[in-house]
Amino acid sequence: MLRGLLTSAMGEREVVKVKRRVSRNVRDQAFEGTPSGPRRFGWKPADPKAGRKVNEKLEPEEAKVLREAVELALKGKHWATIVKHLDDSGYLTVRGNKWSTTPVQYMLTNPALCGYRMINGELVHDRKTGKPVIGKWETVCTPEEWRRLVARCNVWFNPEGDTASTRYREKVKREGRKDYRGIAEATRRFLLTNIARCGYVKDDGTMCLAKMKGMGPTGTNKQDRYRCGDPRCNKVSRRADLMDDAIKRMVIKVLEEQYSELVPQERSWYGEETLNALLAKQQEIKDAYKAGEIGLSEYLEFKDDNDAQVAASQKDRDDFYAEQAAKNFLAGFSAERWEKEFDMRQRRTAIAIVLQAVIVHPLPQGRSRSSRFDVDLLEPVPRKRY
Numbered sequence: 258m259l260r261g262l263l264t265s266a267m268g269e270r271e272v273v274k275v276k277r278r279v280s281r282n283v284r285d286q287a288f289e290g291t292p293s294g295p296r297r298f299g300w301k302p303a304d305p306k307a308g309r310k311v312n313e314k315l316e317p318e319e320a321k322v323l324r325e326a327v328e329l330a331l332k333g334k335h336w337a338t339i340v341k342h343l344d345d346s347g348y349l350t351v352r353g354n355k356w357s358t359t360p361v362q363y364m365l366t367n368p369a370l371c372g373y374r375m376i377n378g379e380l381v382h383d384r385k386t387g388k389p390v391i392g393k394w395e396t397v398c399t400p401e402e403w404r405r406l407v408a409r410c411n412v413w414f415n416p417e418g419d420t421a422s423t424r425y426r427e428k429v430k431r432e433g434r435k436d437y438r439g440i441a442e443a444t445r446r447f448l449l450t451n452i453a454r455c456g457y458v459k460d461d462g463t464m465c466l467a468k469m470k471g472m473g474p475t476g477t478n479k480q481d482r483y484r485c486g487d488p489r490c491n492k493v494s495r496r497a498d499l500m501d502d503a504i505k506r507m508v509i510k511v512l513e514e515q516y517s518e519l520v521p522q523e524r525s526w527y528g529e530e531t532l533n534a535l536l537a538k539q540q541e542i543k544d545a546y547k548a549g550e551i552g553l554s555e556y557l558e559f560k561d562d563n564d565a566q567v568a569a570s571q572k573d574r575d576d577f578y579a580e581q582a583a584k585n586f587l588a589g590f591s592a593e594r595w596e597k598e599f600d601m602r603q604r605r606t607a608i609a610i611v612l613q614a615v616i617v618h619p620l621p622q623g624r625s626r627s628s629r630f631d632v633d634l635l636e637p638v639p640r641k642r643y
């Protein structure tokens with residue numbers, strides 16, 4: 258029986274070894290920057306006769322579609338717009354499936370797009386220079402563009418800054434989900450949900466301020482409406498098309514004044530060298546500890562300090578690209594762009610940059626529900642900086 262246990266234990270150890278060998282192999286390849294893995298959309302499959310590795314050369318037709326998708330994402334287009342673009346290209350995913358939001362988000366944040374490699378969620382850095390390893394394959398975007406794509410997935414041009422996305426990430430973590438990029442982007446057809454708020458004055462003299470919900474025609478109402486979302490109040494409602502139009506005009510005017518002269522910036526983050534040096538140092542000390550050149554206490558002392566600096570540095574970089582992306586999104590704004598280029602998501606984002614809320618005041622007493630739409634009953638609440 259003992260022998261049996263021994264041999265089975267040995268068998269397991271062998272399995273572990275093999276696994277390690279496999280993962281080491283992947284790791285080595287990543288450090289060397291050689292193309293590997295399953296074929297990616299946009300690249301050619303392996304061709305041993307021609308000495309071509311998988312994912313080494315671009316497949317021109319697919320790469321063109323992929324590049325277009327990258328550009329749409331960089332412009333801040335709605336994911337649904339990007340998915341539709343891929344659908345319309347006539348191509349399926351490499352697995353032969355129809356396109357959908359989550360895989361497209363994965364595809365467009367894959368570091369391989371710009372030649373970078375990632376293992377366990379971290380970029381592979383050169384041990385000596387600390388710089389990300391650049392793979393030996395053709396790419397479809399620059400590292401800066403890739404950073405912006407990642408920033409978009411993390412921050413969503415969220416005018417409230419990092420807080421919402423951080424909160425979201427924490428929620429995802431709590432729920433044990435791995436993928437915080439797959440943020441559900443509900444197809445919302447109402448322009449002012451989350452912005453319009455109920456202005457009904459309660460008995461205590463304060464306003465209801467509940468968010469108003471968009472709703473389709475009901476009963477005698479033939480048009481879409483916004484209605485107070487608090488079931489205890491539910492007292493204010495207004496025609497959606499007329500409200501959308503009034504707010505749209507106002508926002509376009511403000512944005513034209515603020516952004517029409519602005520030229521988009523494509524600057525690289527100023528701290529790249531510092532971060533690379535920190536990462537190189539990290540590896541150096543780790544190696545020194547492994548080789549027994551320094552003791553554990555020295556190592557720990559350095560490690561905590563270095564980890565904190567690396568984390569602060571990486572956050573700064575992410576913030577930088579997110580902020581740049583948010584500014585570029587509105588650079589050169591015009592009413593024409595709003596009408597022709599902006600989809601629903603971009604319009605909502607643009608509105609949220611200018612406005613904190615729009616209070617919808619109830620009709621004054623005695624005024625008929627069928628009376629003319631009154632813009633004066635809408636009270637825009639600008640964001641602080643406007």
Ligand SMILES: [Zn+2]
Binds near residue numbers: 457467486487492
């Ligand atoms: Zn209300």
